[in-house]
Every structure is written in structure tokens, then in C-alpha cells.
Amino acid sequence: MAEHTGTLKQKLSQRLSTRQVQLMQMLTLPVTELEQRIKEELEDNPALEEGTDLQDAEIPDNGLDDGSALTEAEMILGDYADIDDVPDYKLRQIERSSGVSPSDIPFADEESLQENLRAQLLLTSLSEDERRVAEFIIGSLDDDGILRRDLESLMDDLAIYHSIYINEDELAYIESVLRTLDPPGVASRSVQGCLLAQLDRRQDPSPATRLAREIIADHFDLFASKAYDKLRTLLDVDDEELRQAIKIITRLNPSPGLDYTGRLQDNLSIIIPDFVVTEQEGTLVVSLNHSDIPDVRVSREFTDRMKDYTGDLRKVDRGSREAAKFVKQKIDDARWFVDMIHQRNTTLLSTMTAIVDKQREYFLTGDLALLRPMILKDIADLIGADISTVSRVTSTKYVQTDFGVFPLKYFFSESATTDDGEEISTHRVRELIAELIANEDKTHPINDDQLTERLKEEGFIVARRTVAKYRDRLGIPVARLRKEI
Numbered sequence: 125m126a127e128h129t130g131t132l133k134q135k136l137s138q139r140l141s142t143r144q145v146q147l148m149q150m151l152t153l154p155v156t157e158l159e160q161r162i163k164e165e166l167e168d169n170p171a172l173e174e175g176t177d178l179q180d181a182e183i184p185d186n187g188l189d190d191g192s193a194l195t196e197a198e199m200i201l202g203d204y205a206d207i208d209d210v211p212d213y214k215l216r217q218i219e220r221s222s223g224v225s226p227s228d229i230p231f232a233d234e235e236s237l238q239e240n241l242r243a244q245l246l247l248t249s250l251s252e253d254e255r256r257v258a259e260f261i262i263g264s265l266d267d268d269g270i271l272r273r274d275l276e277s278l279m280d281d282l283a284i285y286h287s288i289y290i291n292e293d294e295l296a297y298i299e300s301v302l303r304t305l306d307p308p309g310v311a312s313r314s315v316q317g318c319l320l321a322q323l324d325r326r327q328d329p330s331p332a333t334r335l336a337r338e339i340i341a342d343h344f345d346l347f348a349s350k351a352y353d354k355l356r357t358l359l360d361v362d363d364e365e366l367r368q369a370i371k372i373i374t375r376l377n378p379s380p381g382l383d384y385t386g387r388l389q390d391n392l393s394i395i396i397p398d399f400v401v402t403e404q405e406g407t408l409v410v411s412l413n414h415s416d417i418p419d420v421r422v423s424r425e426f427t428d429r430m431k432d433y434t435g436d437l438r439k440v441d442r443g444s445r446e447a448a449k450f451v452k453q454k455i456d457d458a459r460w461f462v463d464m465i466h467q468r469n470t471t472l473l474s475t476m477t478a479i480v481d482k483q484r485e486y487f488l489t490g491d492l493a494l495l496r497p498m499i500l501k502d503i504a505d506l507i508g509a510d511i512s513t514v515s516r517v518t519s520t521k522y523v524q525t526d527f528g529v530f531p532l533k534y535f536f537s538e539s540a541t542t543d544d545g546e547e548i549s550t551h552r553v554r555e556l557i558a559e560l561i562a563n564e565d566k567t568h569p570i571n572d573d574q575l576t577e578r579l580k581e582e583g584f585i586v587a588r589r590t591v592a593k594y595r596d597r598l599g600i601p602v603a604r605l606r607k608e609i
Contacts, residue, residue, distance in 0.1 A: 150468045151516040155398045158468075159417055165461055166418075171426045171454035172461060174418045237269060237310070237384035238262050244305045250298065257282060257290060258298050261311065269310040269381025270318060271299070307380035315378045316344045322376045335361065335369040347373065352609050367609045397524035399476045401487055408487050410477050412469060413524065420465065422458045426451055471509070475517045476532075478506040483535050490527035495549040498536050553584055554594045561600055566608040 153161060166172055241262045245255050260282060264273050275292050282288040302311040308325045309318035323337045339347050339355065346355050347370075356366050377383070400411050480487050482502060485494040500518070504511045518532035537549045560578050564570050570578065572595065576588045586594075600606070 147464050147467060148513075148516060150464050151471060151513065152520055153468075154396070154520045154522070155413055155417065156396050162418060162420060162465075166420065169454055169458050169461070171423050171451070171458040172420055173423045175421045176419050235384070237265070237381045240384065241302070241305055241310065248301055248304075250301060253288075254294075254298055254301075256286070257288060257295065258302055260286065260288075261299060261302060265311065265381060267381055268379035269307070269312075270315065270379075271311045271313055307377070307383060309377065309380045316340060318378060318380065319373065319376050323372075332365070332368040332372055335359065335365060336372040339369055340373065350605055350607050352607065363609055370609060395522050395529055397529050398472070398521040399523040401476070401480055401523055401525050403488060403526055406488075408480050408484065410473065410480055412473060414469075420462055422455060422462060426455050426458075471507075471513065472517055472521070474507045475503060475509075475514060476523065478503045479532065479535055482506070486535075487525060490525070492555055493552055495535065495537070495551050497538060497549045499538065500536065550594070553579065553586055554598060556582060556584070557591065557594055558598055558600070561595075561606070564606075566606065569603040569606040571603040 150158075150161070166174065242259060245258055245262075248255075248258075250258060261271065261278065264278065265271055275295055279290060279292070279295060282290060299311060303309075303321055305311075308322045312318035312321050319340050320337065323333060323340065326333060338359065343355055343358065346358075352366060352370075356363070359366070361369075397413050400413050402409050402411075479498075482498050483496060485491070486496075500511045500514045503509075503518075504514045507514075518536070521532045522529055523532060537551050556579065557575060560570065560575060572588050572592045575591045575595070576586060579586050579591065595602075
């Protein structure tokens with residue numbers, strides 16, 4: 125017989141309650157999403173209303189304490205009306221706001237690439253059926269205006285989803301018509317084809333343009349990798365001839381669709397700061413940017429109805445008991461939501477205040493050189509919070525200063541050491557790397573080893589691999605890809 129043995133193990137674990145999870149989620153919300161979250165809660169919970177928090181508005185005990193089991197004999201409530209009478213949030217918000225109306229935002233004036241191309245279709249000789257196919261192709265373009273879907277997949281989707289049956293020759297013809305539209309190069313099947321289409325549209329017979337077309341058509345990979353020495357040898361041209369051809373190519377647009385997408389994104393991506401930091405007679409003042417966020421409180425009507433009870437708990441009908449249970453739950457939820465907003469605001473203010481205290485010289489002057497090394501743990505220690513809490517607060521928030529609007533992450537950086545042992549923010553090192561590269565000789569760009577030596581000459585001791593990491597973060601390619609002729 126097999127012998128069965130058992131052991132006992134003690135394990136310590138921590139589980140977050142639903143409300144703790146809600147609070148952590150609330151900390152991550154930027155001001156725009158907080159506004160929407162409050163709106164949703166006002167609509168969902170009739171025990172919550174707009175207004176400043178009520179003082180001393182308490183619910184009588186009645187045995188309905190949180191966490192205890194509720195029995196039918198412990199609850200009573202008379203008639204309760206207007207449960208769905210939620211304040212007109214949107215109307216009051218608009219009346220309260222002195223800013224620009226959403227209808228005045230100018231992004232509606234911008235035309236998308238798809239809209240522009242559809243309008244141009246009306247000027248072509250395509251039939252109505254062909255225009256339907258052309259509109260489908262337009263909808264299949266990537267944001268940069270390139271058509272990366274093959275003919276077969278387009279034909280399959282047209283047949284399956286639109287019951288349009290077309291052969292490859294007909295589809296290729298419609299694509300060719302699309303490529304005659306503006307912007308030049310749109311609906312090409314690759315960046316290479318896009319550049320060739322733009323060169324062909326120029327109808328320029330000059331030697332430089334002919335050479336540019338040969339480079340793109342026959343040596344595109346060498347051009348993309350900036351292997352200019354190999355190009356010069358293969359094409360048997362001198363530096364000046366190659367330079368003129370490259371100059372023509374670099375003036376072309378490899379992503380014609382982004383001209384439209386970029387304009388729309390510029391108008392749509394309006395950043396609303398969560399904090400405002402101002403300097404008043406040498407004092408830095410930190411405030412939350414909540415001008416359009418309504419104050420919320422527990423409805424006095426609901427709390428008064430709980431106070432009005434004077435009857436016998438044992439003589440009420442089941443409906444009234446269920447009503448009492450419902451109202452008590454809604455009031456509890458409303459109180460928790462109000463408290464959660466308060467905790468969120470308190471945590472955000474303490475975090476931002478600690479950042480400002482740590483970076484006081486920067487907020488007074490805007491001088492990047494005065495930005496001190498700072499990590500999440502520094503702020504967590506200052507406010508007595510967990511690092512994860514500080515991370516949630518700073519991950520999606522922006523602050524408006526006298527020198528511009530910045531993400532909170534901007535103020536965090538590791539330290540670098542100067543040759544005299546002084547610790548400085550790595551922001552200064554990255555700024556210097558950008559300056560050195562901006563001022564380099566583009567025909568002989570400096571590599572990472574040379575950047576490391578230049579930084580050392582400036583008094584900054586930084587390893588080569590660190591220099592490469594900072595250059596990558598700045599979005600700057602390696603020296604070989606920055607070379608010009």
C-alpha cells in the first residue's frame with residue numbers, strides 16, 4: 125500500500141481589494157480621462173451629484189455598517205423618488221467653462237488623405253463601378269499613402285465583402301489611375317516605387333534627374349544605406365554629379381500620406397496639462413488643472429431619506445427592504461468615489477510638489493543644465509509612498525510651467541559624473557550629444573567612439589555603450605547613415 129504523507133506550509137500573500145485596484149487605476153488617469161470617468165459615475169450612481177463635498181452628512185447606523193451581513197429586519201426606507209434624476213452634467217459643464225467650445229476646434233477643417241483622393245476620383249474617367257473599387261483601394265492605403273496589399277488579397281476582399289468580382293488587369297488599371305492623383309507617389313506599392321513615381325511626374329530630362337532615377341531604380345539598397353563610395357564607383361560619376369542626384373532624391377517625399385495624417389494629428393493631439401506650476405515672487409506654486417472638472421458629493425436627498433426612517437423594521441414590506449439595500453449601496457459607492465477623488469488629488473499634489481522641490485532651480489530658470497538627477501525612488505521616499513504609486517502618477521501626466529508643457533517623466537533621469545566628481549543629470553549629456561552631432565561635418569560624421577572622446581573633453585565621463593544608448597534615445601542614427609556628400 126502506498127504511504128500518504130501531508131505537510132503544512134505557511135505562505136504570506138497580499139491581495140488587493142476591488143477598491144484598492146480602483147484607486148490605483150484612478151491615479152493613472154490624466155485630466156481628460158478623469159473628466160470622462162466622473163461623468164460616467166454621475167450617470168451611473170444617482171446618489172452622487174455635482175457640488176462641493178457635504179459636511180457632517182452622515183447616514184444613521186441602522187445596523188447597515190460596511191462589511192457586515194445585511195438582514196431583512198435591519199433595513200427600512202420609505203418611498204424614494206427621482207433616482208434617475210441625474211444632474212445635466214454636460215450642460216452645466218459647458219456653462220461653467222470659459223474656454224473654447226469643442227465645436228470651435230479646428231481639426232474639422234482639415235481633410236484626410238482618403239477624403240482628398242475620393243474627391244479627385246470624380247474628376248477621373250473611371251466608371252461608377254470602377255470608382256467603388258478605387259474607393260476600396262483608397263481605404264486600404266497605409267497612413268503613409270503606400271499600398272502594401274497584394275492584388276490577390278484585394279480581389280478576395282472585394283469579392284467576399286462587396287460582391288465585386290474583378291480580374292488582376294482591371295484592378296491594376298484602377299491602381300494606375302490612383303497613382304495619377306495627388307499627392308505624387310500615392311498608392312505606390314513601395315517607398316522605392318513612390319520615389320520613382322515622383323521623379324517620373326517631374327518630367328525633368330536633366331542629367332541629375334536621370335542619375336537620380338537610375339539610383340532609385342537600380343541601386344536603391346545602396347542609396348538607403350548611404351553607401352556613396354560604392355555608388356560613385358558603380359555609376360562612374362564624380363562627387364559633384366552624385367551630390368546633385370542625391371539632392372534631388374532627398375527632396376522627394378517617401379511618405380506622401382503623412383502630410384495629411386500629420387496635420388490631423390497635430391490638431392487632434394492637444395495636450396491638456398494635469399498640473400500648473402507658476403513662480404510668484406520667488407515662490408513656486410503647484411496646482412491641479414481641474415478648472416473643467418466638476419466637484420462631486422453624496423446626494424443630500426439620499427442621506428436625508430435614510431435619516432427620515434421612524435418606522436418598525438419588522439413591519440415593512442420586502443420591496444422597501446430591497447430599496448433600502450439599494451440606496452445604502454449607492455451611498456456607500458458614492459462616498460467611496462468622493463474619497464477616491466480626494467485621495468487621488470492629494471497624492472498627485474504631493475508628488476508634483478516633491479518633484480518641484482527636488483528640481484527647484486530648473487522650475488525657476490528653465491535651464492536644462494540645472495536639472496538634477498532624480499529617480500522614482502527619490503520622490504517615493506520624499507512623500508512616503510511606494511515606487512509603483514509614483515510611477516502611476518507620473519506615467520501619463522503633464523505639467524504646464526513658465527517654460528512650456530512637459531511630461532512628468534521628463535524630470536526623471538539617472539546621473540552622470542563629471543571629471544571632478546560632480547553628479548549631473550543625463551539630460552545634460554544627451555543635450556550635448558545632440559549639439560555635437562548637429563554641428564558635425566556631415567561629410568565625415570563623428571562615430572560613437574569620437575562622441576565619447578568629445579564628451580570627455582567637455583568634462584563628462586561616459587562609456588561608449590552609454591553614448592550609443594543616449595544617441596538611440598534621441599532618435600539619431602549611426603554615423604554611417606548620417607553621412608552626406
